[in-house]
Amino acid sequence: MEENALEFLFAGFAVFWAGLFIYLVLLQIRLRDIQQEVATLEERLTESENTDTSYGEAISTSESTADSTTPNELSKRDTTTNASSRDA
Amino acid sequence: MVESTVAIETNGLTKRYSGIEVISAATFSLPKGSKTALIGPNGSGKTTLLGMLSSLITPSAGEATLAGHSLTANSQSFRREIGVLAHRPMIYEELSPFENLQFFARLYEIDEQDSRIEDLLRAVGLWQRRQAPAQILSRGYHQRLALARALLHRPQILLLDEPETGLDPEGIRLLDELVLRAPDITVLAATHLIERASSWSDGVLRLERGRIVEATAKPSKTDAPPKIEAPA
C-alpha cells in the first residue's frame, strides 16, 4: 500500500459530506413542493366564498392539534379575513 | 341464545380514508325480517357502509352486530349469516354457472349441494345454460348468478349494492320474488330507484356525505317521509 494514501482519505470524507449535501438539497426540494401546495390550497380556500365551518373540524379530527414550533413548519399567519378565524 | 328481534345494529360506525370521514358515526338498528332501502347521492358512502357491515372493510371506529355476531370479532360463523350482492358480479368467468355455485357451495360447506344448486339455478333461470362458461353469458345473467350465490347458504341477512344494475325486467321480477319479498330474510339494499323502493321496502336509511340523515322504520306513502334526525 502506498504510504501517503491521503487523497483516498479526503475522497472518503468528500463523499460523506457530498452525500449529506445532496440529501439536504432533496429535502429542500420536497419542502418547496409542499409550500407550493399550501399556497394553491390557500388560494382555493380564499376564492371559495362560503367557508364551510366544518372545514376546521374535519381537518383537526385527522391530526392532533398542538404542534411544536418546528423551524420548517410552514404555518404562515393568514392575513386574509375568513381563514384566520379557525383555530386548530 | 335469546331470539333477539334486531338483525343489524350499529353504534358510531365510522370509516376514515386518509383523514376524510367517508362514514361518520352511523348509528341505526334494523329489525329482523325488515327490508330497508339505503338511499343517498353518489359518493355519500353507501358502498363503504355495506362494505363495513359485510366485514370486507375494517371500520376506523365504532362497532356493529349482525345476526347476534359482533363485527369486530369477525368470526367465520358471522360470515355464514350474511349474503352479499355487490356492484360487480364477483364470479369466475372461466367457470360455468354450475361450477361457480359448486365451488362456493364447497366453501360454505353446504349439505346436499347438488340439489340446492339445481333449485337456485332453476329459480334464477340459468338451468339451461348451467354448463356454458360464464364468459359468454350476458351481464344480466352474471348478476343473476351472483344473486344465486348470495342465497346459496340461506343467509339471515342480505346486503345488496344496487341489485337492479344489469337486470332485465324478468331479472328484477326474480329479485323481488326471491329476496325483496321473501318473508324471513333481513335486507339492506342500496338503490337509486327510489320510486321502486317504496314497493318492496318497509324502511329507509338516507345517507348524505357519510351521515345518516334519516332513518324511518315505516315509510309513509306520502313522498316526504317523516324526518327523524339520527342521533349524531
Add this chain to the structure above:
Amino acid sequence: MNPMLTLIRKDLQLTWRDRSNWLSALSFACISLLIYSFAFDLVATDLKPLLPGVLWTTFLFVGVFASSQSFQREWDSDVLDALMLAPISPTAIYLGKALTNVISLLAIELVLLLLSTMLFDTAFLTAELILVVVIGTIGYISLTTLLSTLGTRARARSMLFPVLALPLLIPLLIAGVRASSAAMDEPIGSAPWILLLTVFAIWSTASGLLLFPLAVKR
C-alpha cells in the same frame, strides 16, 4: 383444511382450462435456458460449475414473473371479495394460491431439468437435486405469492414486482445454487447449504401466512 383443497382444485381447474398462461411461462423458461447455452457454450467440461447458476436464475425469473399473476384472475372479476366473504380464513386463500403456484412451477422446473439433462448431458434428475429444487421452489413461491398482492394497487406493477421480489430472494438464490452444486457433488466447501435453504423456505412460508391477512384487509 377442506377449504384450501377446494381452492387448490378450483385454481388447478382454472389453470388447466386456460393453459395459455402456464404454457407461456413454460416456453419463457425453455427459451431462457437455450439462450444461456448459446451465450456460454455450456457443454465444455470446465463450465460444469456454472450449470446450477444457470438453472436457478431461470427458475427465479420464471417463478417471479409467473407468480406476479397469481391473483390476476381474482382482481379482474373482483372475486377476491367473494373469497374474503366466505367463512374461510384468509390464510387458507394464501395457502391455496401458494400451493397452486408451487405445483405449476414445479412442473415447469421438472421440464427444465429434463431439457438440461439432454442439452448439457449431465445427470440433473437425481433425487437429491429434485429435493433441493422442491425446497427452493416452496421458499421463493411463498414469498412471491405474498408480494403478488401488490397488484391491486400499483399501476406500474409489472416492472416493479421483480425489483421488489428478487433482492429479497438473494439468500435463496445463493443457497439454492450452492445446494444444487453439492447435490451434483461439485466441491463447494462444508457449509450446510440445504439447511439454510430449508430455513429460508420455513421463514418465507411463516411470514406469508402471518402477513397475508394484513395485506388483503381493506
Add this chain to the structure above:
Amino acid sequence: MSATSPDIPEARPSRLQALFTFLLRAVLPVYQRRWVLLPALTGVMMMAMLVGAVLAAPREVVEGDVQRLMYLHVPSATIGTYFSFLITAVASAIFLMSRDIRWDAVARAAATVGVLFTIFTLATGAIWGKPIWGVYWSWDARLTSTLVLLLIYTAYLLARSVAGPNDEQAARYTAIFALVGFLDIPLIHFSVDWWRTLHPQRIIFNTRPAVPNEMLFVLLVAFLAITFLMLWLIALRSDSEQLAQRTDRMRMYLDQRGNN
C-alpha cells in the same frame, strides 16, 4: 410525529397499548424539544468526530492515514444502516397495528436515511479498500450484505413513491414489505458469509492487532455523532412527509367539498 401523543384509536385498549402509551409519554418531553436537542448534539458531536478522526486519533501503523475512514465507515455500516432499518420495521409494524398514516411517514423517512447510510458505507468501504486491497469492490461479506439491503430498501422507496402520501392500502402493502425485508437480514448475512468464504481469503481489515484505546475513544465519539445525525435527518424527513400528508388531506377535503 406531532407533539401531543398520537390519537391511537381506542378500539380495545390492551395492555400492550397501555404500555406503549406510557412509554410514549415518558419519551415525549425529550421528543418535543427535538428541534433544539438534535441540531445541537449533532453539530457538537460531528465536529468532535471530525477533529478526532483527522487529528487526534493516532496514525494506523499498517494502513496509514486512509484507515481514518474507519471513523466514518464503521458507524455508518452499523448504526446508520441497521438502526434506521430497525426504525423502519418498527414504524411499519406500529402503522399496521394502529392504521395511523403518520407512522408510515416515519417508516419512509427512516428508510430514506437508511439508504443514504448504505450508500455512505459502500462508498467509504470501496475507497478504503482501494489502497489496501488494490481493488474497489472485493465482495467482502459485510459490504455485500449492505449492498443487498440497499437493493431491498430502494425497491421499498420506489414502491411507496408510486402511491400518494395518504394512500393507506399502498402504505399497508409497503409496510409489510419493510417487515419482510428487515426479517430477511439474518438470512442475507448467513448466505453471504458462507458464500464469500469460497472466495480467496483477503486480509479483512478488522482482524488487526488490538486497537489502541485513543482510537476506540474517537470511534465512540463517531458512533454518537452518526447516531444523532441519523436521528436528526429522520426527524427532518418524517416531519416534512407528515406535512405533505396533511396538505394532501386538505386538498382532498377541498376537492370533496368542491364537488358536492
